[in-house]
Amino acid sequence: MAETPEETPGTTDATEAAATEEAPKETKPAAKTRRERLEERRAARRKPRGQTSPEERAAERAAKREHTAAERRRYRARLKTKRAERRESQPAAEPDHAPEHGPGRAKVRQGIVVSDKADKTITVRIDVVKRHQRYHKIMRTSIKLHAHDERNDAGTGDTVRIQECRPMSRSKRWRLIEVVERAK
Numbered sequence: 001m002a003e004t005p006e007e008t009p010g011t012t013d014a015t016e017a018a019a020t021e022e023a024p025k026e027t028k029p030a031a032k033t034r035r036e037r038l039e040e041r042r043a044a045r046r047k048p049r050g051q052t053s054p055e056e057r058a059a060e061r062a063a064k065r066e067h068t069a070a071e072r073r074r075y076r077a078r079l080k081t082k083r084a085e086r087r088e089s090q091p092a093a094e095p096d097h098a099p100e101h102g103p104g105r106a107k108v109r110q111g112i113v114v115s116d117k118a119d120k121t122i123t124v125r126i127d128v129v130k131r132h133q134r135y136h137k138i139m140r141t142s143i144k145l146h147a148h149d150e151r152n153d154a155g156t157g158d159t160v161r162i163q164e165c166r167p168m169s170r171s172k173r174w175r176l177i178e179v180v181e182r183a184k
Contacts, residue, residue, distance in 0.1 A: 106164040147174040157183025
């Protein structure tokens with residue numbers, strides 16, 4: 001029977017006003033999707049196209065390049081000082097072995113005299129034994145070199161030591177240093 005708000009007991013105009021104000025608070029806006037949030041962030045970062053001139057953009061790029069170049073220089077300088085400190089703190093490393101042939105150092109080989117028929121020239125056979133890099137089979141090869149023997153000292157079958165030198169003829173680029181062992 002008391003259908004109207006005026007007739008209902010316990011209701012006042014103040015409570016009705018409060019109820020109408022709370023209604024919009026109860027309804028929340030729909031949650032934004034991940035894509036919408038991402039697009040909003042991108043839009044916030046982007047500047048409208050018409051606001052900057054090409055000259056201003058070029059100046060910004062140049063400033064950014066200068067900044068990154070300065071950072072790169074500082075980073076490389078730090079690396080350089082660290083490497084220098086590390087080098088100073090460690091003792092100088094000695095090479096494991098002398099190089100085979102460096103500037104100013106002639107190659108030296110030892111072999112057996114095959115022929116001494118020519119005047120002041122000997123032919124020396126040098127036997128090389130190597131292991132194959134991939135198949136590990138031992139491979140034996142030999143090379144023949146012509147060496148200069150000023151006094152005709154070496155004979156066939158002698159074990160000699162020869163050293164690289166300037167070209168003395170078309171085929172001679174070695175000279176006799178010493179006879180290690182005489183043939184019997």
